[in-house]
Amino acid sequence: MPKMMTAALLTKLNAPLELVKVPVPEIANDEVLVKLETNGLCFTDVQIWKGEHAPPSLPLIMGHEGIGRVVATGSNATRLRVGDRVGIGYVHGACGHCRDCLTGGENYCPEFTATGYSQPGCFAEFVALRDHWTNKIPEGIDPIEAAPLMCAGAAAYASLKRTGVQTGDTIAIFGMGGLGQYGVQIAKLSGMRVIAVDIANDKLAKAKELGADECVEAGENAGAAIKALGGAHGCVNFAPVTATWPMMLDACNPRATIVLTGVPAGEMAFYTYQVVERGLTVRGSSASNRQEMAELLALSASGRIKGVIKTRPFNEIDAALNDLNQGRVEGRIVLTMEGGA
Ligand SMILES: [Zn+2]
Numbered sequence: 600m601p602k603m604m605t606a607a608l609l610t611k612l613n614a615p616l617e618l619v620k621v622p623v624p625e626i627a628n629d630e631v632l633v634k635l636e637t638n639g640l641c642f643t644d645v646q647i648w649k650g651e652h653a654p655p656s657l658p659l660i661m662g663h664e665g666i667g668r669v670v671a672t673g674s675n676a677t678r679l680r681v682g683d684r685v686g687i688g689y690v691h692g693a694c695g696h697c698r699d700c701l702t703g704g705e706n707y708c709p710e711f712t713a714t715g716y717s718q719p720g721c722f723a724e725f726v727a728l729r730d731h732w733t734n735k736i737p738e739g740i741d742p743i744e745a746a747p748l749m750c751a752g753a754a755a756y757a758s759l760k761r762t763g764v765q766t767g768d769t770i771a772i773f774g775m776g777g778l779g780q781y782g783v784q785i786a787k788l789s790g791m792r793v794i795a796v797d798i799a800n801d802k803l804a805k806a807k808e809l810g811a812d813e814c815v816e817a818g819e820n821a822g823a824a825i826k827a828l829g830g831a832h833g834c835v836n837f838a839p840v841t842a843t844w845p846m847m848l849d850a851c852n853p854r855a856t857i858v859l860t861g862v863p864a865g866e867m868a869f870y871t872y873q874v875v876e877r878g879l880t881v882r883g884s885s886a887s888n889r890q891e892m893a894e895l896l897a898l899s900a901s902g903r904i905k906g907v908i909k910t911r912p913f914n915e916i917d918a919a920l921n922d923l924n925q926g927r928v929e930g931r932i933v934l935t936m937e938g939g940a
């Protein structure tokens with residue numbers, strides 16, 4: 600095992616990452632060492648990098664969509680084996696014994712640790728991960744397809760579940776970026792009727808290709824347009840803007856659920872009657888638990904979920920981060936590691 604590895608180090612907010620040699624992480628008894636093959640880039644990385652979601656300390660190795668092979672196991676790590684292909688998302692681990700952890704809400708555990716934020720992440724040749732908290736990647740999903748599932752795919756999957764929308768009902772999905780593109784496909788596989796909403800026509804055309812039944816251009820009349828199509832039994836907001844909020848309120852049928860996943864900086868206001876009189880539910884959704892991740896991976900292993908992915912070599916990470924920051928990316932970016940995928 601090498602002693603040193605290349606890592607993309609965030610040493611100063613808003614400054615280029617430094618590709619430098621750092622020690623290969625030492626693993627604790629309950630951890631495994633993973634040699635990374637691919638790394639998905641997420642908008643959360645941009646927010647961490649810019650300090651909008653400032654990390655607890657620097658320097659930091661970011662990255663929470665990493666896929667690789669286990670190359671070493673700690674003495675108490677008995678679940679994963681050397682050679683297993685595994686992946687990690689934003690949830691690096693949690694306490695495992697609180698009320699939230701014990702009732703399917705480990706991603707809301709007050710003590711959960713975040714990959715590439717409060718813990719060293721995956722933008723490196725190796726990463727130390729917790730044996731019980733690392734997701735096994737089924738054969739049949741290649742490491743490029745798998746990477747964005749760890750965050751974008753998992754967040755989309757968990758958000759859709761939280762709408763409670765049933766087979767045959769209508770879901771309106773706002774924002775056709777990476778999460779929206781996964782959302783459309785997952786919703787169709789679940790038998791929902793899908794209305795895709797975005798401000799950009801090319802993104803709506805892509806959503807149609809991915810299976811959306813209807814497309815509505817975001818704007819003042821979007822809610823009315825969705826109503827004219829029968830209204831929504833659930834809405835999900837993946838767009839990082841507050842402009843979608845009144846559209847979602849307008850689009851809802853009685854007792855619909857609005858799930859908020861995108862995190863715009865602004866406030867979302869409403870008149871109480873808008874929610875009360877129709878018995879609406881508004882819920883937040885962040886990341887996913889391990890069970891939801893496993894369900895998504897099983898769905899994906901069937902080959903019916905395809906990411907819209909552009910690959911780049913790992914050493915172009917700064918340029919890729921900049922492209923993401925400037926909105927020059929259609930779907931998700933996956934960085935390929937040298938000697939990896
Ligand atoms: Zn992410």
Ligand SMILES: [Zn+2]
Pocket residue numbers: 693694695696697698699700705708709710
């Ligand atoms: Zn907990």
